[in-house]
Amino acid sequence: MKTTRRKLLILLPAAAVAWKYVLAGTPEQAPNYTMTDHWWGMLIDISKCIGCGNCVRACQTENDVPDGYFRTWVELYHRSDWHLENPIVISPDGGKEGFPSMKPDPDGEYFFVPKLCNHCADSPCTQVCPVGATFITPDGVVLIDQTYCLGCAYCVQACPYGCRYIHPTKRVADKCTLCYHRITKGLTTACCENCPTGARQLADLKNPNDPIHKFLNTHKVQVLKPQMATGAKVFYNDLDGSVR
Amino acid sequence: MNGFKDIEHLFRFAGLFVIAILVFLVVRGFIVPKSFGEYGHYRAAAIPQIAALPLHYAGHQACISCHSDIQAVKSKGMHAGVNCEACHGALEKHVLDPINVVPVKLNTAVLCVRCHAASAAKPKSFPQVNAAEHANGIACETCHNPHSPAIDAGGTK
Numbered sequence: 001m002k003t004t005r006r007k008l009l010i011l012l013p014a015a016a017v018a019w020k021y022v023l024a025g026t027p028e029q030a031p032n033y034t035m036t037d038h039w040w041g042m043l044i045d046i047s048k049c050i051g052c053g054n055c056v057r058a059c060q061t062e063n064d065v066p067d068g069y070f071r072t073w074v075e076l077y078h079r080s081d082w083h084l085e086n087p088i089v090i091s092p093d094g095g096k097e098g099f100p101s102m103k104p105d106p107d108g109e110y111f112f113v114p115k116l117c118n119h120c121a122d123s124p125c126t127q128v129c130p131v132g133a134t135f136i137t138p139d140g141v142v143l144i145d146q147t148y149c150l151g152c153a154y155c156v157q158a159c160p161y162g163c164r165y166i167h168p169t170k171r172v173a174d175k176c177t178l179c180y181h182r183i184t185k186g187l188t189t190a191c192c193e194n195c196p197t198g199a200r201q202l203a204d205l206k207n208p209n210d211p212i213h214k215f216l217n218t219h220k221v222q223v224l225k226p227q228m229a230t231g232a233k234v235f236y237n238d239l240d241g242s243v244r
Numbered sequence: 245m246n247g248f249k250d251i252e253h254l255f256r257f258a259g260l261f262v263i264a265i266l267v268f269l270v271v272r273g274f275i276v277p278k279s280f281g282e283y284g285h286y287r288a289a290a291i292p293q294i295a296a297l298p299l300h301y302a303g304h305q306a307c308i309s310c311h312s313d314i315q316a317v318k319s320k321g322m323h324a325g326v327n328c329e330a331c332h333g334a335l336e337k338h339v340l341d342p343i344n345v346v347p348v349k350l351n352t353a354v355l356c357v358r359c360h361a362a363s364a365a366k367p368k369s370f371p372q373v374n375a376a377e378h379a380n381g382i383a384c385e386t387c388h389n390p391h392s393p394a395i396d397a398g399g400t401k
Contacts, residue, residue: 047367050359050367050370052358052359053358054330058301058330058334061300061301061333061334062299062300062301098358098361099365100363101361101363101364102363102364102365103364104364105364110365112365132280132284132285132286134286135283135284135285135286136284137283137291138283143294145286145290147293148286148290177294177297180291180294180295181294181295181296181297181298181299182299182301184295187299187301187303188303190300190301193303193304193327193329193330194301194327194330196323196327196330197325
């Protein structure tokens with residue numbers, strides 16, 4: 001068939017309209033979920049973490065995280081009494097297979113620190129994205145629109161907590177979604193679901209009945225790198241000052 | 245009027261500019277997704293797309309809605325706070341098709357020490373054992389019921 005100029009001029013707008021619907025995607029709203037009713041965060045109780053790595057494995061299963069990349073990981077800190085500000089930190093394979101047994105150290109302390117995206121209210125990562133591919137939702141979860149992401153990795157550099165990576169096959173930025181596909185259905189995140197000691201708790205700050213409020217009022221709770229003023233929403237109880 | 249002499253040749257140029265701007269606006273109208281800017285400088289339709297990702301872990305409520313007998317044992321023991329899938333793994337497929345997708349029997353020799361192997365890094369109050377000294381190769385469930393692990397709560401079942 002010979003393509004005349006007339007046919008081409010008819011075809012081009014039709015293709016443009018079709019492309020518009022490809023880009024718009026197929027929205028599928030979760031029932032009974034109103035974004036403005038929630039403001040999500042997480043509570044991590046260091047004094048309960050046993051470093052089993054269940055959260056890391058659960059996250060990789062739930063979110064198809066490629067091997068060697070982590071949306072959440074666990075660090076083992078060894079803080080010596082002689083070098084308070086220079087702890088020794090290990091995280092073999094993100095703590096996925098647990099940690100080697102440690103012998104008691106009379107001159108120091110061992111503890112586990114699980115880490116994940118802090119879902120910051122004023123996040124540097126969303127501010128630097130040149131195309132609007134990463135953003136904070138009205139319910140306080142920092143997400144990535146992977147159909148829009150260019151893979152420039154500016155956000156990977158901007159995150160002060162090192163929570164982002166470039167997906168090895170998709171070549172776009174990837175990170176914790178706070179299991180957005182679970183929390184919008186009334187479930188908890190995969191890491192919290194699988195934490196055997198309850199060291200990780202999903203928290204909805206807009207829900208007045210959420211136990212987070214009582215916990216925050218009765219415990220000394222910190223966030224990581226408060227000096228960055230990122231508005232981090234992952235709260236750590238019993239956090240040692242040496243944790244970076 | 246000398247300054248505006250031969251001004252006509254600029255009209256065609258200005259016309260090209262106007263056309264280029266119009267083309268830009270039309271193209272932009274088509275390629276910028278409809279939901280862009282609904283909540284902020286991003287595509288709002290990405291939110292329900294991410295929310296629609298498939299589940300792998302079914303959640304504790306899904307487990308106990310059928311296995312209420314296990315829950316009755318578990319809720320009285322030390323493992324009351326441990327959700328089923330923390331040991332049994334991701335079982336959304338089993339929830340969707342309980343007859344054909346059956347979870348595998350777990351090996352307690354591997355599973356229990358994941359949490360309970362002794363280490364100075366663990367909280368002091370957490371029950372820890374040196375597996376080699378404690379059991380000497382005997383499977384954990386010989387003495388402990390994994391769903392309610394205190395010895396007086398009974399062994400295998």
